[in-house]
Amino acid sequence: MGSRVEKETPLRRDARRNREMLIAAAREIYSDQGVDAPLDDIARRAGVGSATLYRRFAGRAELIEAVFGDSLRDILRAAEEARSAPDAWAGLTAYLERIFGLLAADRGTNDLMTTGIQGVPSLDALRAENHKTLDVLLRRAQQQGAARPDVTAEDLQFLLAALGRAVPGSTVAAPLAWRRYLALLLDGLRPEGSHPLPAPSLTSDQLGAAMLQLGKVRRPRTGRAD
Amino acid sequence: MGSRVEKETPLRRDARRNREMLIAAAREIYSDQGVDAPLDDIARRAGVGSATLYRRFAGRAELIEAVFGDSLRDILRAAEEARSAPDAWAGLTAYLERIFGLLAADRGTNDLMTTGIQGVPSLDALRAENHKTLDVLLRRAQQQGAARPDVTAEDLQFLLAALGRAVPGSTVAAPLAWRRYLALLLDGLRPEGSHPLPAPSLTSDQLGAAMLQLGKVRRPRTGRAD
């Protein structure tokens, strides 16, 4: 993986152009179909052969990194910013609303944030930042009496992934339905009328394992002969 | 798809035996891997050729029906029973706990109840009964002041599917973690400290479409969505 010196051999103009076309095509297709979309589809959409795709990117993870690197960095910055809200609950709400908006708008971003995709450096950074943000805001909200004290950042991450994963389904018919479910989730996090939670929260490692599983869902086929 | 069952031609003994072996094998494999497991795997586990499987069952849906018919009928009865609880909230809680227990224990049942698999008659009956149960219990709980008035049965079904879909992931590392998340969800449904919900609830049709999407991870056929 050590191709740290790409600068000394600049790509020829046609190669560079194809690389851009591939990234643009991947961005569109990922947005519609998610990051599991066939790589051949992406190559075709870019108007190049599949060999060219594999020549420019070692595999799916590297293409994802190229496509989402920038937008993930944007989210990262938003997370950092959210942490500075004086009213922690308001900050948490705004942050989650922003995240859900992204999950609803782009299937690829959704896959990235709700499953345990491995091998994308920017994604690891985002996950760490996301955890930190939720942890900080939740703790502060708890101190401020706005959030129930027995809920953890891992709980929030799990629920975010679980709900987020379902969002694209509802988005087809009702683009803004996610607001309703996020509001319901948030109300469950408030201290008023809360009942003690059973079972311990997931550990960070357990959460990672759970999210890895979330991605491994293959589609059930039921009607084959149509 | 008129599969008029001809009871007048009873299966030969070897054929009947193979049929039972196939159902038993499918039950085990579905439980581990979900209902999208390769049919060839099931045939191999049953010790027969794949042709035998296709000879006994028209396709995946018919095998699912044969495997889960009985257990689905059990759930159906439990639903009917839950509706008669005097304390609607207690009934609702008990019902959801029962459902989540099943979703956590069996991946096949999970697929059946959290996605929009088509072509399985028992499943359609179960979905109808499930909706009715949630609707009745929720309304009664609202009248009794135990549930917030602005939540609908469709909301509950959506959240049930969304959370249920994520349960198997957490089950690997922490078998009882789902209790925690169900408790959190339930607290969000209580009237104390609830805030008005934005956006309208999904309609029944929209919910159906959303659940259909939950199962589909990959793109449809060549070209358009079906």
Place this chain on the structure above:
DNA sequence: CACTAACCGGGGGAATCTCTCCGGTTAGTG
């Protein structure tokens, strides 16, 4: 115990997807 309709498993075609090989083409330079 012989007969035959029903049954059986393996093998293979078709579709899909990942990744590589190879002969032809082109960008950039002297």
Place this chain on the structure above:
DNA sequence: CACTAACCGGAGAGATTCCCCCGGTTAGTG
């Protein structure tokens, strides 16, 4: 404008999975 290293796309190998065809086998009957 000629040269060549870099680049290109199509074709295809290999894997996976659904589904059916075909020649051999067996359960049940007279």
